[in-house]
Amino acid sequence: MTLQPRPGILDIKPYKPGSAAPKGAVKLSSNENALGCSPKAAEAFREAADRLHIYPDGGALRLREAIGKAEGVDPAQIVCGAGSDEILQLLGRAYLGPGDTVLQSQYGFLVYRLVAMQSGAQIVSAPESGHTTDVDAMLAAVREHRPRIVFLANPNNPTGTWIPRAQIERLHAGLPEDTLLVLDAAYGEFVDHPDYESGMGLVNHHDNIVVTRTFSKIHGLAGIRLGWAYGPAHVIDVLNRVRGPFNVNLPAIEAGIAAINDKAFVEQSKAHNARWLAFLTQQLGGLGLEVTPSVCNFVLVHFPQTAGKMAEDADRFLTSKGLVVRDVKPYGLPHALRISIGLEEDNRRVADALAEFMGS
Numbered sequence: 150m151t152l153q154p155r156p157g158i159l160d161i162k163p164y165k166p167g168s169a170a171p172k173g174a175v176k177l178s179s180n181e182n183a184l185g186c187s188p189k190a191a192e193a194f195r196e197a198a199d200r201l202h203i204y205p206d207g208g209a210l211r212l213r214e215a216i217g218k219a220e221g222v223d224p225a226q227i228v229c230g231a232g233s234d235e236i237l238q239l240l241g242r243a244y245l246g247p248g249d250t251v252l253q254s255q256y257g258f259l260v261y262r263l264v265a266m267q268s269g270a271q272i273v274s275a276p277e278s279g280h281t282t283d284v285d286a287m288l289a290a291v292r293e294h295r296p297r298i299v300f301l302a303n304p305n306n307p308t309g310t311w312i313p314r315a316q317i318e319r320l321h322a323g324l325p326e327d328t329l330l331v332l333d334a335a336y337g338e339f340v341d342h343p344d345y346e347s348g349m350g351l352v353n354h355h356d357n358i359v360v361t362r363t364f365s366k367i368h369g370l371a372g373i374r375l376g377w378a379y380g381p382a383h384v385i386d387v388l389n390r391v392r393g394p395f396n397v398n399l400p401a402i403e404a405g406i407a408a409i410n411d412k413a414f415v416e417q418s419k420a421h422n423a424r425w426l427a428f429l430t431q432q433l434g435g436l437g438l439e440v441t442p443s444v445c446n447f448v449l450v451h452f453p454q455t456a457g458k459m460a461e462d463a464d465r466f467l468t469s470k471g472l473v474v475r476d477v478k479p480y481g482l483p484h485a486l487r488i489s490i491g492l493e494e495d496n497r498r499v500a501d502a503l504a505e506f507m508g509s
């Protein structure tokens with residue numbers, strides 16, 4: 150007899166992160182913040198180096214208080230994690246088991262599939278229309294499968310699209326009371342539309358909505374692994390039972406507090422993104438490429454299905470120019486590439502390279 154993990158574990162395809170950039174190349178494959186992070190966060194991280202022999206505060210209280218103050222919510226309804234990835238994993242650990250179903254939309258974030266499979270649950274995807282979540286399709290899948298968890302990234306990665314508050318409310322209204330709606334707002338800070346709702350405003354009106362947030366994107370702290378969830382007290386209590394006692398490290402807590410208080414850096418990141426998202430969308434669209442309208446810090450670009458002009462040809466061409474982007478085949482998007490917004494120079498290089506690629 151050989152040692153075996155639980156059934157289903159060996160069916161999991163390990164998550165493949167965006168490719169690293171070789172020396173001198175620009176990494177536009179992981180939606181990292183082009184501006185880096187808040188200098189104050191970096192300083193707080195460095196100062197924490199004097200205390201690395203001390204255990205962190207297991208409850209991350211000062212960080213939760215800083216988040217609560219910035220967001221106008223009760224810190225008791227927040228739980229922090231090593232990235233929002235960990236929060237998603239904890240939700241799976243707590244609420245899913247063999248025989249359960251998880252629902253996502255067609256191009257949902259790949260981590261949702263991992264979370265389902267790690268718990269022995271099955272994942273079901275509802276078709277999207279125009280690379281956007283289709284609430285009617287989601288509701289039809291809810292009736293058919295009665296999922297325990299519905300994961301919805303709003304806006305979504307890798308599509309960059311979003312659905313308005315009224316649609317979220319309609320989706321929620323169609324869920325059984327014992328189904329948890331997880332609204333993943335990893336890119337929420339980038340969205341500037343009066344009809345956008347991250348979910349923060351819905352949590353206290355319902356017992357089965359939890360919102361996940363991250364320091365990896367607008368705050369530019371992907372390397373320290375820091376995220377959090379805001380939810381009803383009973384869900385937060387459950388997450389506190391299943392998390393590791395010191396799941397968020399001490400330098401991450403200190404950098405996170407500094408980052409959440411540096412509103413100027415967040416505004417700067419948002420303004421930079423708005424400007425260059427518009428630039429890339431317009432430039433690439435002008436080359437005859439279809440660009441899915443994005444509100445995030447990346448664009449999903451669709452390539453022709455003609456020899457020499459396919460997504461994989463473009464990927465190779467960009468790589469040869471020192472531009473590393475994301476292949477989205479694992480999402481079922483073999484004819485597209487996802488390109489993160491970079492610094493001005495990077496974005497101009499992407500536009501120039503793709504102009505050359507399309508013209509050649």
Ligand SMILES: *Cc1c(COP(=O)(O)O)cnc(C)c1O
Binds near residue numbers: 366
């Ligand atoms: C980047 C991203 C996250 C954040 O992951 P972290 O673990 O917090 O770095 C969560 N959800 C989506 C959809 C993302 O794209």
